[in-house]
Amino acid sequence: MHDRLVDPTTKHTTIPFPRQEQAPPGLTPRMVPQPDHGEYSYRGSGRLEGRRALITGGDSGIGRAVAIAFAREGADIAIAHLPDEREDAEETAYWIRDADRRVELLAGDLREEAHCEELVDRTCAALGGLDLLVLNAAHQRDRDGIDRLPTDGFDDVMRVNLYASVFLARAAVPRMDAGSSIITTTSIQGFDPSPRIVDYAMTKAALVAFTKALAEELGPRGIRVNSVAPGPIWTPLIPATGWPDTLPGFGRDTPLGRAGQPAEVAGAYVYLASEAASYTTGAILPVTGGKPL
Template sequence: MSTSAPTDPTDKHHAGGFPSQEQDQPGLTDEMRPTPDHGERTYQGSLRLSERRALITGGDSGIGRAVAIAFAREGADVALTHMPEEQEDADETVRWVSEAGVRSLPLAGDLREEAFCAEIVERTVAELGGLDILVLNAAYQKDRDGIDRLETAELDRVFRTNLYAQLFTARAAVPHLNPGASIIVTTSIQAFNPSPGLLDYAMTKAAQVAFVKALAQELGPKGIRVNGVAPGPIWTPLIPGTGWDADRLESFGQDTPIGRAGQPAELAGAYVYLAGEEASYTSGAILPVTGGKGL
């Protein structure tokens, strides 16, 4: 990571609200204003993950891109999944990964499909020579205006993206994981402090916490660690794709003690820690990165 002098976290990144904008999901980075910071110019690795092979779902943008860049600069080969319509974002992430001098493997498809979840594991193992770090990060959320208006098709999309895909992928990956491997789940502050407009999303994030804790108990005796990261309000393409109005975007992240939304780059160190040897006795944990907002 960076070795520069400490900075004031309240103004380290964009400190105000965000202008009105909306995208269809999955959102694209180039259409966001301001552009998120994924650590492209700032993350400095120290080869803490050398010779490891990582698979990151939703690795094309947002938190996934920040983690991919950090892992690559720490010496890990990186496979990443993305939706076909996210090809432009995936190409940019692959460029940064490749510039770090490691192997990259983009995998296009829909994680809601059970067969694709198995395929991404098999291709990662075949083309990178194994799998040591699995980051279950891909997610979908949408603002809801009441439970009585929540369509079953939308509920299915949230649950299949946020829960089924994680189970499908982990199920396929576990037989390939050796002692020392790490599984990291991107959960959310919504698991502990849910917003009514994100009812279904918050339900899946709470379920992910249970998944982390139960799977950590199952896999611990095999030397495989399972942990989660719980982000707070982070500026990613998911946010303009959520369907919030101008007032909600203007106030996004302003209610944290740090006083602003976080940037994807500010999550990367948490994943590097949980993937590496420094966290050899950390399993079943949920690491909050919330700008001080309590879980």
């Protein structure tokens, strides 16, 4: 018996998001409506049995959806999150434990090089090693023109989105064996940048180059490096960006006519992490609702 067909244009609500705003980094309980992370829908099939994953930004949004999916596929999870995101991280941990997998919550600031190195050490100590590195955490803010781009804000975006990815990969690669996988999170913004988040878009374009170059370097060692490029996805990052007046139209310019939910992105990460993608490296996998890269 086949699962019934589901119309992707109406699978999730197409009602405009209400006007809302949060201070960064944004928290899930304050979002209206609540995102779908696959808590009640994702079904695993053992594709990541025994694997050990470190997921940055795993407390909420896409990171939470990936953590839930990885756990239900059999992986143990370490979640890197900001101290202010503890409530969200605990909720994610609940779902990982519900899947009978180990979870380690690692609070700290990804802007700090020493913390990134410590994350890898603590993950290996807690989980017994590291096979999957998901570089997902990101920061963005609305920018009202290049002439008003604040240096400190620019530096924050660069350090969270780009520097941390380099610091973490640099620390993790020596600990990873053949068959391991690194997955970055780029964005449609890396290909079709919006001027209101110019610094964020810059980092996502840089991560495309980073992914491709690292895949070429690590291929002979049997470590695959790929990326997922989401389009408009309903996560805490969106109401914390500083553009409340644009939220009613968020995602409506896609061919599917709506924003995506975190649960709809998680499967791409599972595929890239699994043996089904054993001949896939250097790839940028779009999950954009039909918007072309």
